[in-house]
Amino acid sequence: MKQIPLIILALLLTGASWAQTFKLPPFQKFKLKNGLTVYLMEQHEVPLINVSAVFDAGAVQDGNRYGLGNMTAEALLFGSATYTKAQLEEKVEYVGASLDTYAGKETAKLTASFAVKDADLLFGIIQDVLTKPTFNQAEFDKYKQRQLLQLTQQKESPRNVINSYFNKFLFEGHPYANPITGTPTAVSAITAADARQFYQKNYTTDRAAIAIVGDFDTAAMKKRITDLFGSWKTAAATSPAISEPTVAFDKSRVLLVNKDDARETTFLIGGKGITQSNPDFIPVTVVNTILGGRFTSWLNDALRVNSGLTYGAGSRFSTLRKSGTFAISTFTKVSTTTEAIDMAVQVLDSLHRTGIDEKALTSAKNYVKADFPPRYESASELAGLLTDMFSLGFDESFINNFQKNVDGITVAKTRQIIDQYFPKNNLQFVLVGKADTIRDKVKKYGTITEKEIKADGF
The missing domain is CATH 3.30.830.10 (Metalloenzyme, LuxS/M16 peptidase-like)
Structure with missing residues (x-):
């Protein structure tokens, strides 16, 4: 998990004039029939479009398969119904766009940024990645080996891992104790099929939202997003809400x-x-x-x-x-x-x-x-x-x-x-x-x- 949620970090980083004058620009919020929440905010200063999508699919949903939420988020970009992993990377890079996925303690996100002229291509890719990932076994296995090496390397720098020890120490027995990137034993046992099952269970439209901010007309974008995601059918979320942990100590x-x-x-x-x-x-x-x-x-x-x-x-x-x-x-x-x-x-x-x-x-x-x-x-x-x-x-x-x-x-x-x-x-x-x-x-x-x-x- 990033140490403080991203909203808090963002709230704590700029100058006095913004504190005195900043108001959130106007936006529209609505829900599609499948439950997906959509935010649209026009910003016409530069000809760019930015996308952020969020799902209740973080490490707290891992159970005892530590690292599964993180690996599933990464694996969304390992191939889709239309594109291989290499094709996704080539097409995004060719137009100078960005497309990333990652998971934190409680949620998983997809983010993208691209020029208005490339909107048809990138929105098609985003739809494909979110709704039709293939979880390619070969790509997943290569990624897993890199992840295992990274877990070993992290232990060489205490500052990289001490927060995971601290969370485990304080939240023992609660999902908040789950390490985001997992453990070697757990990661070694996770398969592409596990990631697919995690995706099917936790990437559900009733607990998800997508925000589009940039140079567009709201009415036209509303139609585009409805056409892209309105027919996306997912099962209803079944993961129980996370309960409040008991964090009280009677001794040091x-x-x-x-x-x-x-x-x-x-x-x-x-x-x-x-x-x-x-x-x-x-x-x-x-x-x-x-x-x-x-x-x-x-x-x-x-x-x-x-x-x-x-x-x-x-x-x-x-x-x-x-x-x-x-x-x-x-x-x-x-x-x-x-x-x-x-x-x-x-x-x-x-x-x-x-x-x-x-x-x-x-x-x-x-x-x-x-x-x-x-x-x-x-x-x-x-x-x-x-x-x-x-x-x-x-x-x-x-x-x-x-x-x-x-x-x-x-x-x-x-x-x-x-x-x-x-x-x-x-x-x-x-x-x-x-x-x-x-x-x-x-x-x-x-x-x-x-x-x-x-x-x-x-």
Whole structure:
């Protein structure tokens, strides 16, 4: 999963003028008879069309076949009823278009961008890929070998895999623990037939949406999309809705992942976070900006600027539909492992002890409004926004009222936010490093569970 859902990342990346003036451009939303939700938004600045399609087909639907959702999304482009994989790539590349598929924790997406003059070709390809994928066995097997190699290579960089360990540690027994890219054992057993079955079960029109943003006439595009997808027949979705996980701990715990050749210790400290739909998301973001959400944050000042223990430290809330996590993250030399962890915990404790004053709050609010407002300058970003609105269950008021909601945060509100959402007791620690060197030093943080980074899975 990307660490924060794409809508949140997009909301946190551009300038003050956008925060003050940006309103979501007008769009039309309607449903086809088969249940497929369609968004259409005209943007005539450049002669391009951008497409984003979303399905409830992420890693949470994998069961115990970890990686199946990710592999199925990739396999949509391995051939269709009309085109082989090579032909798809050649035709898309020849006209300078882009066509991609991928899966995250909860959803799978197809995205495309192309010139208006190539609309007939690309819409035909998109229809073919989404409605008639062939899941070619030979192409699937070649991809699976590459995926297995990538899983092995990922373990060489703790920063690439520590989030998967953290999710597994916090969400054990819940689908949110499923690693998006899978495990070697699980991936080895997945076949093209498995991907086809996953597609048939989860790529259903009643839980899907497609957004088209760009240089077109809405009435004409509505007819085009209806003609392309109106007769698409899928079974009704049968996968149950994901339940809220139990993320509550009665003691501090440590997961120590041994990497014998590690010269650094990479660690996350945290616990339960917030959901995507939490009404306090914006004030939580502002408070976290002070703690660890910008270069001049308390965590970065303490661990990088003032002590030189790391090249960077921060904190984040990763949000999902039914839950979320909070984590402080950094890395340090093996010899300074406990010094860095102690300092990170002290900074979190100081947030609870001293809270935030008016000066710090004003600075954070200005930062959020200047650097973290909606970033939807391009049609592709707007297309992604519309499908995120569908899959994450929010509407344009979240975008349009962003600045007003930031301005309304008070010092008293930050006190409530800190007490309610920033963990203080029973913290959860995940460390990747040289276990023999740090084991005895880190047992003071909680009950230790050990794993080998070379072991299968997380």
